[in-house]
Amino acid sequence: MYDIIIIGGGVAGMQAAIAAKKLNLEPIILEKENKLGGKVAHKYSLFPTFSSAEQLIDRLEAQIIENKIDVRYHCEVVSIHKEELSVGYTLNVGDIKKVDNLQARSILITTGYEPFDARIKQEYGYQVYDNIYTSMDLEAMMKKGLILTKEGNTPESIAFIHCVGSRDSQIGNEHCSRVCCVTGVKQATELCQMIKGARVYNFYMDMRMFGSGYEEMYKEAQQNYQVRFIRGRVSELSQTIDHKVRLKAEDTLISKPIAITVDMVILLVGMCGAVNNESIGESAGLELRENGLFKPVNAFDSTTKSTVNGIFYAGCAESPKNISESMNQASQAILNISTYLESK
Ligand SMILES: Cc1cc2nc3c(=O)[nH]c(=O)nc-3n(C[C@H](O)[C@H](O)[C@H](O)COP(=O)(O)OP(=O)(O)OC[C@H]3O[C@@H](n4cnc5c(N)ncnc54)[C@H](O)[C@@H]3O)c2cc1C
Known part of the structure; x- marks a missing residue:
């Protein structure tokens, strides 16, 4: 069984998976698109450095490959079963639409935002x-x-x-x-x-x-x-x-x-909640903010924690952020997940 299911392979999800591997945890990324990088993969250059967005994604992708991190593409998560910590997803490839689910020891939501x-x-x-x-x-x-x-x-x-x-x-x-x-x-x-x-x-x-x-x-x-x-x-x-x-x-x-x-x-x-946040939130009893992003247990030392044991947040899924803030929060979430898993 995987230690962490990471929902969404944007920069937050990618950074979380890389950080998890460094702590000897076994993550899997479920990504609804056919590539990693989320919104950053569609950008030309990045503030504040005017550097290439593609180079950042290439760097992260190289670490995903080097660390042999499992990624499943075309997998759109639509629900979470909070008692057994499993996710329900649809696999969308061409005309094929298959419904499946996957269980893990914890779940990290990094679904990002919709413009x-x-x-x-x-x-x-x-x-x-x-x-x-x-x-x-x-x-x-x-x-x-x-x-x-x-x-x-x-x-x-x-x-x-x-x-x-x-x-x-x-x-x-x-x-x-x-x-x-x-x-x-x-x-x-x-x-x-x-x-x-x-x-x-x-x-x-x-x-x-x-x-x-x-x-x-x-x-x-x-x-x-x-x-x-x-x-x-x-x-x-x-x-x-x-x-x-x-x-x-x-x-x-x-x-x-x-x-x-x-x-x-x-x-x-501006940024709004990702399209599946509502169904994911409803199925798992997670609270959403008015803007459709997930509300953590508190705004200070627990922004990565949800009110449900074993379910965590990082990146713009939780609140609007820039890239460094999204990635830093992803590393923080992995530390919290590691502590949670050790306590079990
Ligand atoms: C116009 C604009 C320009 C920006 N430019 C910069 C910049 O130059 N520098 C900077 O620091 N920040 C910039 N940002 C902010 C940056 O885009 C975010 O910080 C970053 O994208 C957050 O990454 P994320 O992984 O949290 O979310 P996202 O990039 O949104 O990635 C989320 C991923 O999750 C996937 N996903 C969503 N729902 C599901 C689901 N149900 N199942 C499976 N997968 C799912 C998506 O397909 C996506 O791959 C900009 C934002 C905007 C709006």
Whole structure:
């Protein structure tokens, strides 16, 4: 029997499996996709270093292989049986859909997050107007090395809108997703580096540059790249006849309405709970936060522990985090699991 079933093979799940092996525990990762790395595997570069996302995933993957860690792909966990510590999952390969279950001595939930569905904020016209993209879409464009408008032109002016799906009581998402501000700064800087003479605007509520190196990135974006940061919520977007986007906002620092027209708009989408969190939570009696992420037993020394014996959390499955925080929490979870298993 495995010591730990790790649900989800993002950076948190991968780090947890590697840490478990170092403590001579036998983990298995169940991943619903056909590859490891989670959301980070879809990114081009990473704040705060602007280093390659692919290199980080390659490094972790090499350790997964070196440590001979079992990984099962296409396995989507839908439930947990808390008495016997087993998970119910569907194996989805092509047309084949097989239901199965697996038991272990403990379970670590690292299901991560889903990006906020920008279509819900209808006023931003995502997938209705041309040339409106999310921060995830932009990362994919950067990865391909092709930043083009729908008409195939290089955009000369780009506006970022912060807090899309976060800190928004209208849609019931009160939480701050923590990483969107710095993502906006990183992507704005990169657009200025990639597109000579680009005019880049960031519309923000307030800048939350909490992490090491973030404030420095913010200053550099303003001083070295002339990114314009405008404090104010965008109230309206509309498409012009030549497929540009017209934005109306209020600059709340000078209390004046402003309107600009740009070639492209990027919506900085926040984090929501992974799709199966509800069914997993319900089946095991685990408490979810309002944002769909799992609530630990307390917010200080036990963020990796659930209220059910033998079930633990790490990474964005528990709360919005950056990569280092997700991976550090994964190592912490393994220490707690090790102590739990020894006590049995
Ligand atoms: C736009 C954006 C840009 C970002 N850029 C950066 C950055 O530059 N630097 C940085 O430090 N952080 C960045 N982050 C944060 C970073 O994405 C997270 O910290 C990281 O992805 C958390 O890893 P995770 O493993 O917890 O979750 P995820 O990356 O979400 O991985 C979860 C994994 O679990 C799998 N899974 C989910 N449900 C199931 C299930 N039921 N069964 C089986 N498998 C399942 C998923 O397929 C996925 O592989 C960014 C976030 C956003 C939104």
